[in-house]
Amino acid sequence: MAVPARSSEWVRPxxxxxxxxxxxxxxxxxxxxxxxxxxxxxxxxxxxxxxxxGAFVSILGPSGCGKSTLxxxxxxxVSPTSGAAKMKGRAITGPGPDRGPxxxxxxxxxxxxxxxxxxxxxxxxxxRTAEAEAQSRxxxxxxGLKGYENFYPKELSGGMKQRVALARTLAYHPEVLLMDxxxxxxxxxTRTRLQNDLLNIxxxxxxxxxFVTHSVDEAVFLSDKVVMMSKSPGRIxxxxxxxxxxxxxxxxxxLDPRYQKYVVDIExxxxxxxEAGPDL
Amino acid sequence: xxxxxxMAKRAAPxxxxxxxxxxxxxxxxxxxxxxxxxxxxxxxAVPSILGDKESLINxxxxxxxxxxxxxxxxxxxxxxxxxxxxxxxxxxxxNPLLMVIYPVxxxxxxxxxxxxxxxxxxxxxxxxxxxxxxxxxxxSFQGAKAVQEKMLWSGAAMGLSPLQRLVRIVLPAALPEILxxxxxxxxxxxxxxxxxxxxxxxxxxxxxxxNALDMGQYDTVFAMIIIVGAMGICLDAIFERVRAKLVRWxxxxxxxxxxxx
Ligand SMILES: Nc1ncnc2c1ncn2[C@@H]1O[C@H](COP(=O)(O)OP(=O)(O)OP(=O)(O)O)[C@@H](O)[C@H]1O
Ligand SMILES: [Mg+2]
Numbered sequence: 001m002a003v004p005a006r007s008s009e010w011v012r013p014x015x016x017x018x019x020x021x022x023x024x025x026x027x028x029x030x031x032x033x034x035x036x037x038x039x040x041x042x043x044x045x046x047x048x049x050x051x052x053x054g055a056f057v058s059i060l061g062p063s064g065c066g067k068s069t070l071x072x073x074x075x076x077x078v079s080p081t082s083g084a085a086k087m088k089g090r091a092i093t094g095p096g097p098d099r100g101p102x103x104x105x106x107x108x109x110x111x112x113x114x115x116x117x118x119x120x121x122x123x124x125x126x127x128r129t130a131e132a133e134a135q136s137r138x139x140x141x142x143x144g145l146k147g148y149e150n151f152y153p154k155e156l157s158g159g160m161k162q163r164v165a166l167a168r169t170l171a172y173h174p175e176v177l178l179m180d181x182x183x184x185x186x187x188x189x190t191r192t193r194l195q196n197d198l199l200n201i202x203x204x205x206x207x208x209x210x211f212v213t214h215s216v217d218e219a220v221f222l223s224d225k226v227v228m229m230s231k232s233p234g235r236i237x238x239x240x241x242x243x244x245x246x247x248x249x250x251x252x253x254x255l256d257p258r259y260q261k262y263v264v265d266i267e268x269x270x271x272x273x274x275e276a277g278p279d280l
Numbered sequence: 281x282x283x284x285x286x287m288a289k290r291a292a293p294x295x296x297x298x299x300x301x302x303x304x305x306x307x308x309x310x311x312x313x314x315x316x317x318x319x320x321x322x323x324x325a326v327p328s329i330l331g332d333k334e335s336l337i338n339x340x341x342x343x344x345x346x347x348x349x350x351x352x353x354x355x356x357x358x359x360x361x362x363x364x365x366x367x368x369x370x371x372x373x374x375n376p377l378l379m380v381i382y383p384v385x386x387x388x389x390x391x392x393x394x395x396x397x398x399x400x401x402x403x404x405x406x407x408x409x410x411x412x413x414x415x416x417x418x419x420s421f422q423g424a425k426a427v428q429e430k431m432l433w434s435g436a437a438m439g440l441s442p443l444q445r446l447v448r449i450v451l452p453a454a455l456p457e458i459l460x461x462x463x464x465x466x467x468x469x470x471x472x473x474x475x476x477x478x479x480x481x482x483x484x485x486x487x488x489x490x491n492a493l494d495m496g497q498y499d500t501v502f503a504m505i506i507i508v509g510a511m512g513i514c515l516d517a518i519f520e521r522v523r524a525k526l527v528r529w530x531x532x533x534x535x536x537x538x539x540x541x
Binding site: 061075077089094096097099100102103105107109110111112120121124125152153168173174184190 | 431527
């Protein structure tokens with residue numbers, strides 16, 4: 001290793017300028033739950049992570065490692081036991097329309113139609129009904145549900161509900177999408193289609209996405225960066241940059257040796273991981 | 281064209297009524313008891329009651345008290361139940377209170393209430409109010425408690441304030457459960473209405489019934505039972521229609537409607 005000629009060069013790289021594009025900063029966040037067994041359960045331990053604006057970041061880890069908890073903290077739905085999360089330099093103290101969640105449970109409003117659900121956010125933001133409706137109809141078409149505007153959630157399949165949930169969140173233009181295993185409950189075929197659709201939508205307007213999953217393929221296929229977590233206590237094991245060209249096409253990517261290598265490497269890391277507990 | 285299954289569904293309640301009246305008729309003919317008129321005699325007495333201005337005023341007064349007691353109870357109980365379901369402190373405060381009130385027959389409180397408020401409308405309406413409140417509070421509470429947290433989070437992310445979430449998410453999400461409570465409450469309103477008039481005998485449908493009993497006009501007694509019963513069935517059927525409309529979005533109903541609609 002070359003020794004720098006002037007001592008000041010030792011200093012400069014350390015005082016790195018914050019990348020102006022950091023949109024979310026998670027700073028030494030820990031989350032401890034009191035459980036009924038009277039033992040404190042450390043769900044997250046000392047998590048630090050910076051997410052750049054416009055990046056698609058996946059959080060990958062075994063069940064129970066605290067992925068959802070981390071997402072809820074960024075969403076402002078729960079506050080961490082210690083540490084802090086920031087959005088654009090400001091401490092996150094609660095939920096807000098700048099961060100839009102898409103939950104695994106869909107959490108649609110069952111008393112509203114598809115259109116009513118998607119219009120809910122824009123209406124709340126004071127957009128006039130006619131305009132909100134036009135925007136919402138366009139979004140519903142974009143997620144492939146044209147013709148279903150007047151259906152109630154109970155009349156939709158799981159995949160369709162997830163599309164509505166995505167459209168409902170996109171409708172109020174959050175700067176960051178927080179997606180918690182949005183495709184986890186879907187069959188393989190629907191899952192693949194929704195992944196493609198999500199990628200198309202994302203490649204169009206490049207919102208920042210924080211995406212929780214426990215599928216390695218999904219994480220590599222979608223992401224710029226994969227954050228691997230390990231369990232008990234939940235920690236970040238490794239952050240892997242996925243250096244694959246975009247726009248990504250599934251059929252090309254599956255044949256790409258670089259893609260295959262990422263998947264194999266990450267899977268191996270999982271196998272090597274010391275937590276031998278059942279992955280429920 | 282109605283399918284035969286649909287026709288059977290329509291006809292079932294009518295057949296049930298006819299069956300009941302037939303059993304009544306036969307039983308009364310067999311027993312030959314003065315205080316047990318036949319179904320036909322009782323039905324014959326109905327028009328004369330409804331034709332009598334005095335009786336009609338009494339019945340309408342009953343219905344008015346019932347509507348006021350029921351309406352006030354619903355307006356009071358739904359917000360309270362929802363707040364209890366979403367706020368542990370509110371629940372902790374009111375729960376013991378309701379646990380104490382719950383098993384007490386509301387009519388048993390009437391003597392005390394009469395002592396304080398007299399035998400007039402206020403007392404009777406208050407008893408109806410008490411009778412209706414508990415099931416509505418209970419069901420609103422259960423409904424609010426069961427609201428999926430992620431639904432509230434979704435609302436919060438859209439910028440809804442806690443109060444807005446209560447009114448615009450918890451209320452509609454809990455509506456099926458709330459309306460179940462209201463339906464129970466409606467029947468209880470009718471029951472407490474009659475009971476209150478039996479205790480504070482001054483006016484109303486219950487008063488007509490007991491006056492007739494005192495005077496040995498048994499056909500009028502049974503005719504009043506028919507009238508009150510029919511009122512209950514009609515109110516319940518109307519309510520069920522409204523309920524079904526309001527919660528059409530809800531879970532698919534398994535198809536044995538508990539009503540005569
Ligand atoms: N409200 C809570 N009270 C107590 N413990 C909790 C609570 N929420 C989460 N936990 C615990 O924290 C740990 C992390 O939970 P979390 O839901 O974040 O995991 P996850 O990685 O999202 O799992 P999965 O992949 O199954 O969704 C789990 O062990 C869970 O039991
Ligand atoms: Mg989870």
